[in-house]
Amino acid sequence: MKNYSELLIDISPTESDVLREEVTFKVNGYKIKMGEPSNLFKLIFGYMSQDKHSDGWNYFNTISIEGAPIKELENTVETAIFLFANNMDIDLYEYPKIYKHISYDQSVIDYLEATNMIESTDDYKVEYYQEALALYNIGRRNDDPLSFYRVLEYFFLINHKSHIIELVENYNTNKEETQLINGIRNVFTNSEEALLTYLVNSLDIEDVIKKAYNLSLITSENERSFIKGLYTFRNSMVHSKEESKFDIIIPVAIIDDKINNWTEILEILALKAIMKFCF
Structure with a gap:
């Protein structure tokens, strides 16, 4: 698959450790999917589900990006995390983070919901200054x-x-x-x-x-x-x-x-x- 990436992500919704339903949207035309790991991911990283401390794939989420070239991957991932955390109707214990490479402020979430700062859509255009989103994500995580x-x-x-x-x-x-x-x-x-x-x-x-x-x-x-x-x-x-x-x-x-x-x-x-x- 050309320009396809899938990364393990810590999402931690409040109702469970995994997303109950898959979340999909686009960032600058690149398809984003967050939820259960794909069959390909499970095949390649099958050892993860066999760890004695894990419960199969029941506690794993991934984010996949289709179409983004490598040079745009990091900014696209950070933008997707920002949009997911600030605009999706999902309560989170902790701010999402990519494995390998946290704080939950309900008052700010309430502020966002009250002011509708980000217009909901399934295709976001964020062509400039995506580095600022990465800095914001660091602030939320830490x-x-x-x-x-x-x-x-x-x-x-x-x-x-x-x-x-x-x-x-x-x-x-x-x-x-x-x-x-x-x-x-x-x-x-x-x-x-x-x-x-x-x-x-x-x-x-x-x-x-x-x-x-x-x-x-x-x-x-x-x-x-x-x-x-x-x-x-x-x-x-x-x-x-x-x-x-x-x-x-x-x-x-x-x-x-x-x-x-x-x-x-x-x-x-x-x-x-x-x-x-x-x-």
Whole structure:
């Protein structure tokens, strides 16, 4: 079979360890199937079902991809996992992961269902920036706020695309090299906080600001306070090892709540950015 791949995947739906019904959809025209392993997979990897710790094939799921060339396989798999986990009507104990190469946040799932961020279809077109979906998947598997923040970082310069195109078009008209170079340099030399501000301001975040305020993460219910709080949290996570030399006694539960709440906020922001640029 040309361009056919099948990988063992840990799905862990809440009702059982395996999908009761096969799930099929397309990503950029490539057919995706998730569920019971194919007969070919069972034939090749028959030893897995004979392990003394297993119960035949009753606790195995695979994801198969038809049509995707090898160079597009990783991005296609990550995109399929993202779509499956965020858009299928299946409750999960843990975020899906491919074997060989985890966190369940019900509040974010409820948010997704309430806002209908991903339109349901059987043929998804995700032609650009699929690497961002892989970063999001890592964040979900590891409950990692910095992975969600890296999704935002991924889109910092992409968010300036229209401005860069405008600079190039102006150069094509007036041939002013200095103007073009200075304009592009200004984009690339913006501070990270400025890039974060420009990106967040391009998203619809009124509901996120309200949520952050209600969780006592920010002192005022406005964009300026929200971005300042978000960037401060990001810095605290990045530099936490350096700051660990200070003996500050703070109840662990308070720290954990703050990290968990900001992680939830960052996940929602990452999803908003993905929806804006990828779909």
